[in-house]
Amino acid sequence: MQAIRFHRSVPRWLLVHSLGTRVPWLATSALSCIKLEETEPPKLPSGEWVRVRPILSGICGSDLATIACQTSPYFAPFVSTPFVLGHEIVGVIEEIGPQTPEAWKKGQRVVLEPALSCVVRGVKPLCASCLQGRYAACVNLLKGALGAGFQTGFCANTGGGWSHGLVAHPAQLHAVPEKLSDTGAVLAEPFACALHAALLAPRDPKASLLLIGCGTIGLLTIAAYRAVGGEGKVRALARYRVQGDMAEHLGADEVYVESDTRRQYRWVLERFGGSLHPSDLGKPVALGGAPVVLDCVGSAQSIDDALRLAAPGGLVLLVGMPGTPGGVDLTPLWHKELRVHGAYAYGWELPPDTLAGIGAVAAGASHKVNLAHMDKRGRVKSMDLALQILAADDADVLSSLVRRKYPLAQYSRALDEAFHAGSRGAFKVVFEIGK
Numbered sequence: 001m002q003a004i005r006f007h008r009s010v011p012r013w014l015l016v017h018s019l020g021t022r023v024p025w026l027a028t029s030a031l032s033c034i035k036l037e038e039t040e041p042p043k044l045p046s047g048e049w050v051r052v053r054p055i056l057s058g059i060c061g062s063d064l065a066t067i068a069c070q071t072s073p074y075f076a077p078f079v080s081t082p083f084v085l086g087h088e089i090v091g092v093i094e095e096i097g098p099q100t101p102e103a104w105k106k107g108q109r110v111v112l113e114p115a116l117s118c119v120v121r122g123v124k125p126l127c128a129s130c131l132q133g134r135y136a137a138c139v140n141l142l143k144g145a146l147g148a149g150f151q152t153g154f155c156a157n158t159g160g161g162w163s164h165g166l167v168a169h170p171a172q173l174h175a176v177p178e179k180l181s182d183t184g185a186v187l188a189e190p191f192a193c194a195l196h197a198a199l200l201a202p203r204d205p206k207a208s209l210l211l212i213g214c215g216t217i218g219l220l221t222i223a224a225y226r227a228v229g230g231e232g233k234v235r236a237l238a239r240y241r242v243q244g245d246m247a248e249h250l251g252a253d254e255v256y257v258e259s260d261t262r263r264q265y266r267w268v269l270e271r272f273g274g275s276l277h278p279s280d281l282g283k284p285v286a287l288g289g290a291p292v293v294l295d296c297v298g299s300a301q302s303i304d305d306a307l308r309l310a311a312p313g314g315l316v317l318l319v320g321m322p323g324t325p326g327g328v329d330l331t332p333l334w335h336k337e338l339r340v341h342g343a344y345a346y347g348w349e350l351p352p353d354t355l356a357g358i359g360a361v362a363a364g365a366s367h368k369v370n371l372a373h374m375d376k377r378g379r380v381k382s383m384d385l386a387l388q389i390l391a392a393d394d395a396d397v398l399s400s401l402v403r404r405k406y407p408l409a410q411y412s413r414a415l416d417e418a419f420h421a422g423s424r425g426a427f428k429v430v431f432e433i434g435k
Contacts, residue, residue, distance in 0.1 A: 200341060274289050
């Protein structure tokens, strides 16, 4: 089968890492770490597993960072190569194993929850993280039926979405509601991540939030916050006008489209309260700021800005995937006694009683949370919530974020579009593998 695989090569990695920002085409060239090639389909690790044929598979920011060789070495021990990229997946079950639970049938449409946790690996007893419902932070990433891999799309044994076939454990599968399109369903994984972050933010009417970055994950976080009943005032910083317009459509109260740091800071402090003071070196210093800041970028600049623009005693949520950001001044964190909280992936959540409609067209609409998959502690999975909200999005507000679809054969063009999604208004770019 055809697949886009990442090969571990120190010389290639160093070349792309060092020169990629100046020579962008290197990241997808013959000199890069990725290649579209023929490969054997992955084997079912045990009788429970199923084989899935992707229909659509999204290009995530973490995929782009991997391809551009700009990721942190933190996850390096927990990947196995060569791996097939792609963890945002909607597909069809093609093969079931002899011990696959009866709930799963050939031909069934599913989305994948890519975390390779204790249950997926067949590890018993479960680690403390998995027992707590935080299975995306599983500590048994090198044990069980699989090789190293923290997610599908970063593990040599499972395959990934950028291919014509992968394998999945039943615990990773979620049935796609009949009324939900493939285009909407491919957003389930990133939207689940956004919901996980939104549920960490205060949602009462007096809450006041600053969101930095209106790329796909920032836009989905705004939508997720409103969908889980967030009534606080949301102000956002965007880089491009098309992003700002969509942010307002999805529920942001006010968006400032600007790239100049000093102007951004002044705008934030005018709205949240505070004053701006020139420094002898570097950025100006803000006194005051936002009680809650959600960084949906994860770059050195955005993390530094989030710490500087947070109010004393404030909460900073790191939603975008950080790397190894240089030049981040931690003095504001220390001086203002900030609380910094990571928001990684998904897990078991305490849901709100009702879910709100998405976007301006659905303002005021709501529906009860489907509790069919609730556990004994009254929790539901982030992915279940995501699918419920996406299925109720009759106006296809969220699915409209998917602006570009490419076949695997055009992967260089697809990735170039994804690297420049903000400036081109592409939002989400996906591979269309087909039914």
